[in-house]
Amino acid sequence: MNGVRLGVIDGDGIGPEVVAATRAVVDEAVAAAGLAPVDWVPLLMGHAAIEEFGDPLPEQTRAGLAAVDGWILGPHDNASYPEHLRVAPGGAIRKHFGLYANIRPARAFPGVRATAPGIDLVIVRENSEGFYADRNMFAGSGEFRPTEDVAMAVALITRQACERIAHQALRLARGRRKRVTVVHKANVLPMTTGLFRDVCYAVAADYPDVRVDDEHVDAVAAHLVRDPDDYDVLVTENLFGDILSDLAAELSGSLGLAPSINCSDTVAMAQAVHGAAPDIAGRNRANPVALQASAAMLMRWLGARRGDHGLTEAADRIDRALAATLAAGVATADLGGLASTSEFTEQVRARVHRR
Numbered sequence: 001m002n003g004v005r006l007g008v009i010d011g012d013g014i015g016p017e018v019v020a021a022t023r024a025v026v027d028e029a030v031a032a033a034g035l036a037p038v039d040w041v042p043l044l045m046g047h048a049a050i051e052e053f054g055d056p057l058p059e060q061t062r063a064g065l066a067a068v069d070g071w072i073l074g075p076h077d078n079a080s081y082p083e084h085l086r087v088a089p090g091g092a093i094r095k096h097f098g099l100y101a102n103i104r105p106a107r108a109f110p111g112v113r114a115t116a117p118g119i120d121l122v123i124v125r126e127n128s129e130g131f132y133a134d135r136n137m138f139a140g141s142g143e144f145r146p147t148e149d150v151a152m153a154v155a156l157i158t159r160q161a162c163e164r165i166a167h168q169a170l171r172l173a174r175g176r177r178k179r180v181t182v183v184h185k186a187n188v189l190p191m192t193t194g195l196f197r198d199v200c201y202a203v204a205a206d207y208p209d210v211r212v213d214d215e216h217v218d219a220v221a222a223h224l225v226r227d228p229d230d231y232d233v234l235v236t237e238n239l240f241g242d243i244l245s246d247l248a249a250e251l252s253g254s255l256g257l258a259p260s261i262n263c264s265d266t267v268a269m270a271q272a273v274h275g276a277a278p279d280i281a282g283r284n285r286a287n288p289v290a291l292q293a294s295a296a297m298l299m300r301w302l303g304a305r306r307g308d309h310g311l312t313e314a315a316d317r318i319d320r321a322l323a324a325t326l327a328a329g330v331a332t333a334d335l336g337g338l339a340s341t342s343e344f345t346e347q348v349r350a351r352v353h354r355r
């Protein structure tokens, strides 16, 4: 089996630090699994890309991404770009490559203080439409302001997008505890989120082995805090998924632990849930776990797609090494620990070789 070719984008803020920490762990895991080294393709986004090309997401980067098997995306801090360049590059990449599914697990690690120590769930977030103004229009924005005192936003929900995200959630549940909760707000948005719910139930008929129920998003927010163990896989539209996954991440211990991948049926991108954290950038203090665990998800996704058990093994090695490192009490400052980003990463690299 040939090695994988992965794009790698540092991004802004703590991006260069957590991306370097992630590459180091992936390289170690790939070697430990006996695979050929990853062929890394560095590409620019954010401030570095503005400096070089005058564009936070230049054509060169899009073209580079189109030629790799998947990629690791550092965070971006688009609020700090010059005003005329303030597009969110992450959203633009998701849209450009049709990465319609955002898979966001929230799992507590032994050894890390968590508000919900038993939490082990996955939020499957529809990524291509919903209430996101930059996602739901072919041209123009889904958010507009007819007069100075009036602002409006449109949401887009289509049967096709609901069907494909429902399949993602139901397939994922089959490999877990076989439960899916459809999250909506059909009491006040019966046409849009009601369609989402109804299509999910219709698709679920093909998965009789998976138990499916549904809940309003506000009820889920409360229920998640009270009884997070009640959930296995949650499937929902874009904005609800964004909010609930931050909540679930925090319940699991820290935003710095929360991984995700964004995928279509043919390509996947590893991206931590957290942002660029400019307040701690450049100080070797960032928690790299979220991106390292995202990279493990990417390796697992590629392993399943290519039928390559070596990649799955590399992913397992990263996950086990992260859990063992945290269980040993090694942690960065956001978790109350003393380890720097690079010290933590060295500890993970050493544990990647354990069977």
Ligand code: ATP
Residues within 6 Å of the ligand: 014, 076, 077, 255, 256, 273, 274, 275, 276, 277, 278, 279, 280, 285, 286, 287, 288, 290, 334
């Ligand atoms: P965005 O809107 O892009 O998600 P944000 O400003 O809402 O960005 P973050 O950049 O994620 O949020 O930062 C929120 C807080 O969490 C900050 O105080 C930051 O220092 C902290 N934080 C985020 N990620 C990490 C990390 N990997 N390690 C340590 N602290 C982090």
